[in-house]
């Protein structure tokens with residue numbers, strides 16, 4: 249763990265020797281590249297998604313999480329949000345972290361408008377608060393013309409914009425953003441990145457999972473590199489991103 253550079257704000261998240269295993273019923277052959285990650289147990293396949301990850305996060309940090317496909321980044325976000333339980337080790341969080349992912353559950357048969365209400369309630373807003381925030385959320389999303397159409401008629405980028413706009417309508421002490429920025433267009437991405445910086449300045453901690461090193465470098469004060477379920481590097485964004493890129 250890097251104990252020297254991040255000692256200013258209050259602790260918001262402590263990840264202590266976190267292991268997460270998934271059990272899946274296997275059929276067919278295990279792909280060769282996945283073999284190192286897996287152990288076979290009587291037809292049940294165990295995937296060791298996280299293998300003892302430890303770090304602490306503080307107020308005012310914006311932490312980029314990078315790593316190859318399947319390295320364990322989303323699992324780490326889900327574990328911090330309390331949606332996936334630890335096989336061993338623990339996550340301690342100062343307040344309930346909010347996970348904003350491209351798979352966050354809104355209902356695609358309902359209109360954008362109804363989903364703003366639904367998403368707002370899921371975030372803990374009162375109906376009156378959602379009505380007050382409604383115009384601001386829709387304006388941020390840039391989807392005014394489409395807001396009365398069912399969400400299933402939206403492109404994946406439009407859906408992600410709406411999810412992001414709902415999630416950032418509230419200040420979170422710990423906000424976890426999983427790949428949501430990758431799908432928006434340039435203007436929306438810049439607006440989203442600015443909002444992430446604002447949230448961080450309001451003494452929150454933001455985690456941003458992304459494959460876009462540009463987004464990571466533009467937004468983050470620190471970067472964590474997850475590799476095959478292990479924390480490979482944790483520190484200065486430029487240093488960690490350079491090391492990651494050199495490893496490819």
Ligand SMILES: Nc1ncnc2c1ncn2[C@@H]1O[C@H](COP(=O)(O)OP(=O)(O)OP(=O)(O)O)[C@@H](O)[C@H]1O
Pocket residue numbers: 270271272285295296297315316317318319320321322323324
């Ligand atoms: N529900 C699940 N059941 C079984 N295995 C899973 C499950 N979810 C994830 N895994 C496995 O756990 C490992 C880590 O997956 P995870 O989604 O955390 O990776 P990631 O770094 O977020 O990948 P990506 O960059 O592709 O989104 C992978 O090997 C994946 O196949």
